[in-house]
Amino acid sequence: MHYLLLSSISNEELEKDRVAAIKEGKRASKTARKFARKPFTEAANAFLEERRPKEAERTTQFEKERVKPLLRFFGDKPLLRITGEDVTTYQNARLEKRACPTEL
Numbered sequence: 001m002h003y004l005l006l007s008s009i010s011n012e013e014l015e016k017d018r019v020a021a022i023k024e025g026k027r028a029s030k031t032a033r034k035f036a037r038k039p040f041t042e043a044a045n046a047f048l049e050e051r052r053p054k055e056a057e058r059t060t061q062f063e064k065e066r067v068k069p070l071l072r073f074f075g076d077k078p079l080l081r082i083t084g085e086d087v088t089t090y091q092n093a094r095l096e097k098r099a100c101p102t103e104l
Helices: 002-023 030-036 040-054 057-074 084-096
Strands: none
Touching: 040 057, 057 084
């Protein structure tokens, strides 16, 4: 039983280390790290283009309209520099403009 306790403590510590490394971006693949450095505008456009073949044309048009406020707000800020606080600021700014909740 003592062995199981030590083993679980070790696993907990390993999990904490793993989570910390992920938060620091050390566990991301090279592709993910490269994508995270992209400016928001470029990443958003890549996302829209990736979805395009899987969606109806009307849906694609709708998504392009919905992303415009995000593009104006985040601009060329690299994805990895966008924080939770930035997202909250964006949401609050949209609420102040009385934007439709689905557009937040």
